[in-house]
Amino acid sequence: QVQLQQSGAELVKPGSSVKISCKASGYTFTSYDMxxxxxQPGNGLEWIGWIYPGNGNTxxxxxxxxxxxxxxxxxSSTAYMQLSSLTSExxxxxxxxxxxxxxxxxYWGQGVMVTVSS
Amino acid sequence: IQxxxxxxxxxASVGDRVTLSCxxxxxxxxxxxxxxxxxxxxxxxxxxxxxxxxxxxxxxxSGSGSGTDYTLTISSLQPEDVATYFCYQYNNGWTFGGGTxxxxx
Numbered sequence: 001q002v003q004l005q006q007s008g009a010e011l012v013k014p015g016s017s018v019k020i021s022c023k024a025s026g027y028t029f030t031s032y033d034m035x036x037x038x039x040q041p042g043n044g045l046e047w048i049g050w051i052y053p054g055n056g057n058t059x060x061x062x063x064x065x066x067x068x069x070x071x072x073x074x075x076s077s078t079a080y081m082q083l084s085s086l087t088s089e090x091x092x093x094x095x096x097x098x099x100x101x102x103x104x105x106x107y108w109g110q111g112v113m114v115t116v117s118s
Numbered sequence: 119i120q121x122x123x124x125x126x127x128x129x130a131s132v133g134d135r136v137t138l139s140c141x142x143x144x145x146x147x148x149x150x151x152x153x154x155x156x157x158x159x160x161x162x163x164x165x166x167x168x169x170x171x172x173x174x175x176x177x178x179x180s181g182s183g184s185g186t187d188y189t190l191t192i193s194s195l196q197p198e199d200v201a202t203y204f205c206y207q208y209n210n211g212w213t214f215g216g217g218t219x220x221x222x223x
Contacts, residue, residue: 044215044216046214097161099208104208105151105206106166106172108160
């Protein structure tokens with residue numbers, strides 16, 4: 001069955017970077033887009049960007065240009081998102097989710113809580 | 119495209135027919151999905167392409183709409199349906215509505 005297993009919670013200092021992962025299983029990793037979505041406590045959902053692991057193509061929400069960097073490792077079927085120059089505004093739960101042909105997100109990871117605090 | 123969901127909070131009783139609304143700032147061309155998110159869990163896809171029921175989702179959930187106006191209906195509310203519901207469009211980029219929190223009366 002399809003699973004997206006994300007890495008564990010992170011506590012990081014302001015100004016630093018963090019890299020979180022999303023390991024895919026149960027499907028052909030290179031045939032689906034992998035999206036990343038941000039959810040702040042009590043707030044809604046915000047799309048960050050996607051990567052197509054088949055060729056490494058990416059697209060970002062303009063708001064996250066320079067903040068998020070998406071990569072994928074085909075050998076381990078793992079997608080990554082690095083967040084840089086972290087501030088308190090980056091404290092949130094981050095989800096990975098897959099889609100095909102820019103369609104709906106049908107499977108989601110369990111989410112990673114990132115807390116930015118000194 | 120911006121999505122506005124209403125109401126933001128809805129209280130209903132078990133067995134009630136519940137209707138949630140999602141309105142787009144532009145034509146969404148039926149590329150609209152609905153998600154259910156329970157506390158502490160990842161969102162779960164319920165409906166895609168306006169009215170297609172995702173595999174494994176109970177038939178009491180249904181979607182309808184066109185253009186800029188879309189609706190999620192729960193025909194008979196069950197206790198396990200307490201959650202926040204988000205609409206999401208993928209016609210032009212990807213954006214989410216602000217959510218409707220559904221609670222039991």
